[in-house]
Amino acid sequence: MAQFLNHDDLSFHFHRLIKQAEEKLILITPVLKFNHKLKQILEVKNSSHADISIIYGISRLSSDEIQFKKNLEFIHNNVCANLHASIFLNEHKCIIGGINLHEFYTPEKEALGVLLNAEKDHEAYQDAYKRSQEIIHKSNNVKIAFARTFS
Numbered sequence: 001m002a003q004f005l006n007h008d009d010l011s012f013h014f015h016r017l018i019k020q021a022e023e024k025l026i027l028i029t030p031v032l033k034f035n036h037k038l039k040q041i042l043e044v045k046n047s048s049h050a051d052i053s054i055i056y057g058i059s060r061l062s063s064d065e066i067q068f069k070k071n072l073e074f075i076h077n078n079v080c081a082n083l084h085a086s087i088f089l090n091e092h093k094c095i096i097g098g099i100n101l102h103e104f105y106t107p108e109k110e111a112l113g114v115l116l117n118a119e120k121d122h123e124a125y126q127d128a129y130k131r132s133q134e135i136i137h138k139s140n141n142v143k144i145a146f147a148r149t150f151s
Contacts, residue, residue, distance in 0.1 A: 057083030
């Protein structure tokens, strides 16, 4: 049965969702930005055999984060115009919530979400998975590169 999540629950289940992904991990977020904890987890997942995709509406990456992202060679990046959804899923669970990717592990944020189990909430999980696939298909693959700026 679907479970309502407060901010602490969101962070806990988000961490588990990423760590437990074995086959697929889809992270859909309106804003692409990383915090320290998320960078650590993504570094570990980068060497796994899971198919990992990050889909975002806009990037707010610093130059250091861009370099970090370039080093995550096995993680796919897609940009989707007008994206206002937050959906995070693996083959077992799905979190739908009003939180950006970088806001996990940030205690001063208040957010709410819903946790779906692929077996117990099969129909809702499948709907979320299908919608995430639609978002991926309408998004554009992005190769992250450094832009040189001149003053």
